[in-house]
Amino acid sequence: MQLKAALAALLPASAVATIKIPISKLPREEFTAKLLTAGSHKPPTLMSAKSSSSVRGASATSRKLGGENIVIRDLGNAQYYGSVQIGTPAQSFQVVFDTGSADFWVPSAACTKHESNCHKKQAYDPSASTSYAAVEAGAKSEFHIEYGSGPVSGDFATDTVRLADDYDVEDQTFAIVSHTTGLGETYKVASFDGILGLAFPILSQNPDAPTVMKNLMEQDSSITLHMFGFFLGDEANGELTIGGYDESRISGEITWVDLLMPTYWVAPIDSVKWGTQTLSDGTSSGIMDTGTSLIYAPAAIATAMANSLGGMFYPQVQLYLIDCDTPVPDLDFIVGGKAITIPSEDLVLQDDSGEFCFFTISSMNFGSQESTGELADEVVEQITQLAGTSGLPVPDGMDTWLLGDTLLRQIYTVWDVDQEKFGFADLA
Template sequence: MLSLIHLSFLLFVGQTIGIPRGSPDNDFGQDQNRSTLVLAPTPLRAIPRGFKTPLPFDEDIFDPTHVSNEITRVLSKYEGAADHLAGITLSTSAVLTPNVSIPLPDVLRSNVMPLTGHFNRNLDLLYFGEVRVGTPVQSLTVQVDTGSADLWVPANCPKCAGKQFKPGQSRTYQRREGTFEEYYGRGHVSGTIASDIVSISGLYVEDQVFGAVTEKSEEFSRDPNNGLLGLAFKDIARTDQPTFFENLVEKKRILPLFSVHLTRRQKDGSELCFGCSDETKTIGDTVWVPLLSRSYWAIFMNGISVNESRTIDTSLVAAIDTGTSLIYVPDSVADDFYAQIPGSRKVTQFGPNFYSYPCAWDIAPSLTFNDHRFTLDLKDFNLGRTGYGSQDCVGGIMALGDLGDKLAIIGAEFVKSWYTTFDYAETGRIGFSPSINQRG
């Protein structure tokens, strides 16, 4: 029988033994012989020497679950992008409309849709707000997504806010011909095409077409929101009908633009501003970039860099997508980017899309759109350490995989640093202003 002394010794050893991490398929940078250990869980309040993080220790460890699911969703979401973006000429071009700042007068404050941030550890997962549908009205919550163009909500949601229904009673919207179905990798929703009055923050469309969803996969059932509000262009809509925003513009109920402010790891404070741009959420001038296409909110991305000393030239169509958390670029671009950071490598235990870099490096990742450089906040790029005791962190720029070598997806990781205005007028443009998040 073990004595208490022997048992205590074994427990101590079990807490401190390092578990060697498998060697990666590819190493980047100069420090290719460095050995990294993933330690067994550290006792509470015992923070390893050398950790420099504003986050609680447990939140500083990367959890790949959400990102792995998002990669599958992104591949499915953009599988038809090549057809919509075919024939685009990739080059810098002038923005013909002047640089102007659109203030938010009191009369427009009712146009603001407050958004709730949903996050896990140090990763912001999605942002959603309230939409009111039907007569009698039911209040539902929808994720705000500039990377798609359909509105869909549950056809029957007795647990949702607003009007409650008796057992067995279902929501009936005005029916239209056709079925509605959307796939997001392993997740999917399906139902019928419907139309009814839809309102957001006092703005309304009387006969808005949307998907009335009767079946939703388990993946979506875990999300805090009920549905999704697509804000891209009609050309990529499954229903082939104008979006809620496009209908507001067509009916001349708002100016032809909307703006997005996203907070960092906060439940409250994010917002979507219909027909307006909120100066109180910015700390600098707006830089305008012309659209390449009126399908996705797509612009020309001609560079990526680790710091200001060197920019890697690219020639990409970049879709600005608030419905995606991170930044995804072609595999070759991701390889070239991380090769600029000594000690960086692929992190194959998480999957082929992931890269790590030494946490100690003070880098300033940036993206170049139409010859304008925009720097990311390191708080959003650094997704956390690869394991307990590791000095390697997972980077927020991912390899895109099978979607080709011309497409980049620019998600909330970027928008948190840059207040973004989506201007629908004429040929279209996107404006980027430094967000108030950059103060912190």
């Protein structure tokens, strides 16, 4: 794959194919209302394999090329979703493109009939697709994943998946889910049907089955670069580019860092600075997650930050209430020697009454026995073997931040699967 990427980098831009997917964003008022709905917001949890069964479920010279379009909308300023088609003839679904997970699932008719939060979703009908097939004998057939909010389960199958109008991925393994109770009311009001994970296969509930991205690369010779780029518009349209990145979106050079390990998109952080304070210096890592809206810090750091603002924790929304007049410093993450700055105004949410403000840094929980954010035991074992230490996808002694769209919309991001690198650049 490295040779493939190197050769592709030598080609003119017109010879490198990409799929370009426009994205848009919920109005800030609608996002705030959903986030501050009691019971709808649950902080993610990563767990050490030592304490339980653990964790949820391009080279710099590469170039971009114009391609097909898929209309995508952003749910809750965090979940960017768009149309994906499955089957022959095609059945259309809205799916979240999520760098924090690696599975692809859509609802079944049983889900829309029996699950209260699934009634209005688009259901996949295997009997209506001539390209549908059950998984091969001996392959994993049952699907079960735990997200931070709860379980989703169903059965694996295979069918043709289409991205945009011209990119078919044949015999793609995906899950047809029948149980979505664990996603709660958030899923009921969401505009997406399913999730298409963009993390590494080791996080998948079926790591022996290639992901959509991997199959696309292997089946379509015009897609020569196994990478993608995200521009997350802030009150403006954005774009997901598959097969490269969009040079017109960036200013200056791309800063690249090697991933700590190819599980989540987890990158080393040089330091974290909050105003004049240094919160972390060379001992942090960041999970880059397009499926998460806010920033989640290690619990001790989040608590200290909130206390310095006079914050009061509201368990109903899992956020700290602060005085709207409290000055909040900018937050800087130094990654690869370059600062990613989150301005103070993006660290505060104000409710629709205008009377209450909430600090948008929440706690990332680690090691809690009560956690619902767990992967299957075999996935944890694989991560443990890869890391050589614990089930967490970072070296021992490092704390971990979960960096969602609050950070990712400040920059253009490039996700290089082949080279296991994360890149970012200033926005044009």
